[in-house]
Amino acid sequence: MATPAAGTLRRLFTYIKTFCFYYFKLFHLYSMGVSCLDFLGFQEALKKMRDVDDKIIYALNALPTESFKGQVNSESTCRDLYAKLQQSHISRQDNIRSCITLSANNLKKLREQQEATPDDVDTDSKFKAEQRKLRVLQAELNVEDIIKERTYKAFNERCRSYFHAGQ
Secondary structure, three states, rough: OHHHHHHHHHHHHHHHHHHHHHHHHHHHHHHHHOOOHHHHHHHHHHHOOOHHOOOHHHHOOOOOOOHHHHOOHHHHHHHHHHHHHHHHHHHHHHHHHHHHHHHHHHHHHHHHHHHHHHOOOHHHHHHHEEEEEHHHHHHHHHHHHHHHHHHHHHHHHHHHOOOOOOO
C-alpha cells in the first residue's frame, strides 16, 4: 500500500521530469536559431541555453533520499538527465565553435581588405571589432568548460550511487 508521502514524491518527480523536458525543448529551439551575425542575440541565446545547467540542482534535488530509495527509479532518472546534459553541452560547444570559425573567416577577409586598402578607416574599425568578437567567442569556450565541470560535479555528487557515466 502506497503512503501519502510516496504519492507526493511521485507527483514531484513527474513535475521535475516535465520541467526538465520543457527546458531541454527550449534549448533545442534556441540551438537551431542561433545566429553568429547578431552577437548580442547569440549571447542571449547562450544564456538561455545555459539555464539548464543553472537549474541542475533543482532537478537533482528531486532524487529520493535513502528512505524513499525504492519508490523511484533513480538510475533511470540519472541516466536520462546525463544524456540530456551531454546533448546540451555538445550542442552549445558546436554552436560556439561554428561561430568562431565564421568569425575567423570574416577576420581573414577583413585582413585582406585592410592590406588592399590600408588607409580605409571603415575596414580598420570592422577588423578591430571582429577581432574583439573572436576573442569573446573563444572566451565563451572557456566559460563552457567551467560550466560543464561544475554541472558534472553536482551531477556526480547526487547520482554516483545510481549511475556511472560510460555504463
